[in-house]
Amino acid sequence: MIWDKQAECMPHNQLAQVQLERLRKTVDRVYENVPFYREALDKRGVKPQHIQSLADIRLLPFTTKDDIRNNYPYGLFSSPLKKIVRLHASSGTTGxxxxxxxxxxxxxxxxxxxxxLVVAAGAREEDVAQIAFGYGLFTGAFGLHYGLERLGATIVPASTGNTERQIMLMQDFGTTVLISTPSYALYLAETAQKMNIDTRSLQLRLGLFGAEGCSEEMRQVIERVWGISATENYGMSELIGPGVSGECQYKQGMHINADHFYPEIIDPVTGDALSYGEVGELVITTITKEGLPLLRYRTRDITSLNPDPCQCGRTSVRMTKVQGRTDDMLKIRGVNVFPSQIESVLVSIEEIGPHYNLIVRKKGYLDELEIMVELADDSLLEDFRKLESLQNVIRHKLKVVLSIDANLRLVQPKTIARSEGKANRIIDLRNKPE
Incomplete structure (x- = not known):
């Protein structure tokens, strides 16, 4: 099923014309209404009329999260406040x-x-969709809520927290679609087990997961414990919220709503454009937004783009699963390490659970990584030989993937704190006194 066949299956040459027309209107809009962009374009000697082709997007300046913060709260808005009917915001934990x-x-x-995107993933009008994202300034819950409501699905706005009640609602309301972070989906399954509820006895059939990364191995764990199809969607508050891209049922990359967002991949160090298939930083230009249009927004997410048509019939360019963020990348003894690489190893090992922490410390001038992961069964703690053997197996697999020998600490089940929102995997102690 395709929701908007004309837009989602548009031939590439026709899409390029739509993108160019909307890009030019967006550049006109920000030049006229946003002093920040007018000054940035004038510094580069660029006027809106210089944008004659999609390739000319490279004449435009990048926008960063710091630019939005430096123009807090409304400095980058291109519409007057009387035309703004909704405000959302990030958590602001770092400023x-x-x-x-x-x-x-x-x-x-x-x-x-x-x-x-939810239709592409498999959601239908007859579904009962339970939203276990927080309602508030965070965009996740509202974005999925109104998208699913437009489809005609029945919405259960459960919000976050009260995990046992979430399970009760699933049972009583016949929930068929779960919307949450991947890590919370695992915590829900763990809680159901403690309540002696068989997750597969529920009517749940589809997961729409986002707001944090999820390795392919983690997806397989979620699908196994819930007996569902787990799909991933992508977005961020600055761009609009969820709705930028999402997987179809074939799960061969996330389809970008390319008639609303123009994607690029750049070298995160030099800023140079990269070709289809090359891995780099995702840059997005919004081409239909009125309230907060952004030119060449640097998402910091590492991915690649695939322009080939999909089996599902959609022609929109797809982005591969995000490998990590440039600001989450760890440099351990000169080697670049992404948390997603570590997760892909850990969740593929049966004897350990899917919950882990990455603890980074400074030793002299070098960063040192410790990986703390839960055992699936605490009886292993009673057999030193088995425990040592397991530890050696995990360290070897990590070394093959990471090219470094990381410190590993195996801990009892239920030791690592669970999250009802985004999981905070990295514990950075580099600036903490010993």
Whole structure:
């Protein structure tokens, strides 16, 4: 099933014309209404009329999260506040939050974008969709809520927390679609087990997961414990929220709503453009937003783009699973390490659970990594030989993937704190006194 066949199956040459027309309108809009962009373009000697082809996007400046924070709260809005009908914002844990404004048109388009992606994943009008994201300034819950509601699905706005009640709602309401972070889906399954509830006895059939990375191995664990199809979607508050891209049922990359977002891949160090298939940093230009249009926004997410048509019939370019973020990348003894690489090894080993922490310390001038992971069965703690053997197996597999020998600590089940939102895997102690 395809929600908007005309848009989602558009021939590439026709899509390019739509993108160029919308890009030019967006550049006009920000040049006229956003002093920050007018000054940045003038510094580069670029006027809106210089954008004559999609290749000319490289004339435009990059935008970063710091640019949004430095213009807090409304400095990058291209619509007057009287036209802004909704505000969302990031958590602001590392400074001022990034504030996003939406016009009525923005909200309408946002709902449509999400509807496309949930339909591609397999959601249907007859579904009962339980949203276990937090409602508030965070965009995740509202984005999925209105997209699924537009489809005609029944919404259970459960929000986060009260995990046992979430399980009860699944049972009583006949929930068929779960919306949450991947890590919370695992915690829900763990809680159901403690309640002596067979997860496969529920009516759940589909997971729409986002807001944090999920390795292919983690997906397989979720699908196994719940007996569902687990799909991934991608977005961020600055761009719109969820709705930028998402997987179809074939799970061969996330389809980008390319008539609303123009994607590029760049070298994260030099900023140079990379070709299809090359791995680099995802850069997105919003080409239909009114409230907060962004030129060449540096997402910091590492991925690649695939322009080939998909089995599902959609022609939109697909982005591969995000490998990590440039700001999450760890440099351990000169080697670049992404948390997703570690996760892919850990969750493939039957004797350990899917919950882990990465603890980074400074030793002299070098960073040192310790991986703390739970055992699936604490009886292993009683057999030193088995424990040592398991530890050697895990360390070897990690070394093959990471090219470094990381410190490994195996701990009892249920030792590592669970998260009801985004899982915080990295514990950075590099600036903490010993």
């Amino acid at each position: 001022k939050p990034t504030v996003v404004g939406y016009t009525k048109t923005d909200l309408d388009l946002w709902s449509d974008m999400v509807t496309r």
